Amino acid sequence: MTLHEVPPLSLRCGDCPIRHRAVCARCESDELQELEGIKYYRSFEAGQTIVWAEDQMDFVASVVSGIATLTQTLEDGRTQMVGLLLPSDFVGRPGLSSAPYNVTATTDVLMCCFRKTPFEEMMLRTPxxxxxxxxxxxxxxxxxxxxxxxxGRKTAREKIASLLSIVARRNASIRLEVAEERMVFDLPLTREAMADYLGLTLETVSRQISALKRDGVIELQGKRHVTVPDMHRLMSEAGDDSDGGILG
Amino acid sequence: MTLHEVPPLSLRCGDCPIRHRAVCARCESDELQELEGIKYYRSFEAGQTIVWAEDQMDFVASVVSGIATLTQTLEDGRTQMVGLLLPSDFVGRPGLSSAPYNVTATTDVLMCCFRKTPFEEMMLRTPxxxxxxxxxxxxxxxxxxxxxxxxGRKTAREKIASLLSIVARRNASIRLEVAEERMVFDLPLTREAMADYLGLTLETVSRQISALKRDGVIELQGKRHVTVPDMHRLMSEAGDDSDGGILG
DNA sequence: CGCCCATTTGATGGTGCTCAAAATTTGTGG
DNA sequence: CCACAAATTTTGAGCACCATCAAATGGGCG
Known part of the structure; x- marks a missing residue:
């Protein structure tokens, strides 16, 4: 797995890696300049909590690099992931001061934060x-x-196949590649995080991954490195539709 | 159950029952006047499909009265409700010409439609x-x-209790009442629709409703009319948190 | 090497699904 | 108004899938 480089703690918006996908994507250079004035960077280590549910949140932010998760939990500890935050994704809700989610860094994460009130004011002025x-x-x-x-409706095997196919396609799109028959990628999530994503237990996740491996749908190098020899096969295992026309 | 009155097929925005909650809620009178120019009403009977998944959709719309559902389905017929549309809710996606959902009228429905292109243009001009x-x-x-x-994480019994508590609270808020210990309301959904909402089979829905009745959590008059003698009890059955501070 | 953690594998049981039939409600036409 | 048909809902029996509890395996790092 590639190590996580920490970018400089101050970055010109023009050089920002998420410049064209984040909330600022449509901004003109004068608007970017105004954003520069209210932004600051914060970095979080893997495993750290970025925001606690119900806590006052005095900023909104974009994920610059790394992966974070949004989770909700019941009192007895059952937890469900409700969002997976990738570079360029936005965190926080303008107009509200708190949210019922935990935001947690899955890898090391760098966030571009905007102070809440100035951002909200700017948003009103800046379509x-x-x-x-x-x-x-x-x-x-x-x-x-x-x-x-x-x-609500997929079996455990279909859930795993769906997750793998989502990660595979996203990986291709980030690297600006076209999706192919054969694809290779790293899983950014632990078995437990996958279970929380899919509404399963981690044991079931592990068993279904082993089953997909046994059946030749995927190959594993180590725990996290996945090879999909035939994306069509994987996608039909996912259940949604036999071919979304994703492949060329 | 109350019969569904069909409002007149032309309505001044100023007299519209959803005026203060719909997408037009913040509009000034001159903006409303412009909206009047691109709007038209359509009504649908209970059970009718409003939009088929993947079909070209040349309008966006607000639900004026009645209830509609958004559903997604897998090829083998498994279906999951992904949205419940109540009066003032918005349908359609500016910027995209189709959506992967079926929109279906559950009761008779009146929609206030806007032609897509004019609406999109107006949106750019009208913050x-x-x-x-x-x-x-x-x-x-x-x-x-x-x-x-x-x-992802609730049991069948908790799912049913959650649904009942959502419907009860929404009913109170529509009638502008405060939520009370004892609440009485009609279920707007068939057992099958409830199952599609909750990711269950209709048999399980029926069994769990019977169980809640046996245990005194709810009382039934007919199939659809529900009395909740103790909202706290119902909400603790729903699992999320023992008391969200909803009651006075 | 030995510890810690993530993951895998195993055995068992329960929740909710499937298939089936009965009961109840709703609608229709004589 | 009643009889009959159709649709919805309830109830029942059996089983499959996934959760639970428990133990073994493997990998990374001091």
Whole structure:
């Protein structure tokens, strides 16, 4: 697995790796300059909690690098992941001061934070930000709904296959590659995190991964490095539709 | 159950029952006037499909009255409800021409439709609309995430109790009442729709409702009319937290 | 090497699904 | 108004899938 480089703690927006995908994606250079004035960077180590549920949150932020999770829990400890935050994803809710989610760094994470009040004021003046945020929120809502179908109706095997196929495709899109028959990638999640994502126990996750390996749907090098020899096969195991036309 | 009155097929925005909650909630009177120019009403009978998944959708719309559902299905027919649309809720995605959901009228439904292209253009010029839509979308995302916790981690009994408590509270808020110890309401969903909402089979829904009745958590008059003698009891059966401070 | 943690594997049981039939409600036409 | 049909809901019996509890294996790091 690649080590996580920590970028410099101050970064010009123009050089930002998430410049074209984050909440600032549509901003003009004068708008970026204004954002520079209210932004600051914070970094978190793997495993650290970024925000506790119900805590006052005086900033909103973009994930610059690393992976974080949004989780909700019941009183008796059962927990469900409700969001997976990747570089360029947005955290926090303008207009509200707290949220019922824990935000946790899964890997080392660098966040670009904006002080809440100035950001909210700027958003009212700057349609480019509000427009982009709306688009991103609608995308997240679509993703949440596909996730609901997975949680409510898929079998354990289908859930695992779905997760693998999501990670594989996302990996391709981040590297700006086209999805291919054969794909190789690293799982960014522990078995427990996968279980919380899928609404399963970690034992079931482990068993189903072993089963997919036995059946030749995937190959494993170590615990985290996955090879998918035939993406069509994996996607049909995922259940949603035999071929979403993802492959060329 | 109350019969469903069909409002007149043309309605001044100023007299609209959802005026203060829908996507137009923040509009000034001149903005409303512009909306009047691109809006038209359509009504649907209970059971009718409003939009088929993947179909071209040349409008966006607000639910004026009645209840509709958003559902996703797998090829083999398994279906999961991913949204419950109540009066003032918004349908359709600005910027995209189709969505992967079926939208179905559960009761008779009246929709206030806007032609897509004019609406999108107006949204770019009118921050009040974009701002309100963002707020509504963020609310929906929060609701979707609570729903994910329910689907992934709650037992069948907790799922039913959660649904009943959601419907009870929503009923109170629509009637502008405060939630009380004892509450009485109608279920707007069939057993099958409840099953699709909760990720269960209709048999399990029926059994768990019977069990809650046996245990005195609810009383039934007919199949749809529900009395909750003790909301605290119901909410603790729902599992999330013993008392969200909902009651006075 | 030995400890710690993540993961795998095993044995067993319970929750909720499947298949099936009965009961109840709703709608229809004579 | 009643008889009959259709649809919805309830109830029952049996089983599969996944959770639970428990122990073994493996990998990383001091």
């Amino acid at each position: 480019h930000i509000a427009q982009r945020l709306l688009q991103m929120t609608l995308d997240e809502l679509d993703a949440a709904r596909e996730w609901m179908l997975l949680l | 009040h609309i974009a701002q309100r839509l963002l707020q509504m979308t963020l609310d929906e995302l929060d609701a979707a995430r609570e729903w994910m916790l329910l689907l």
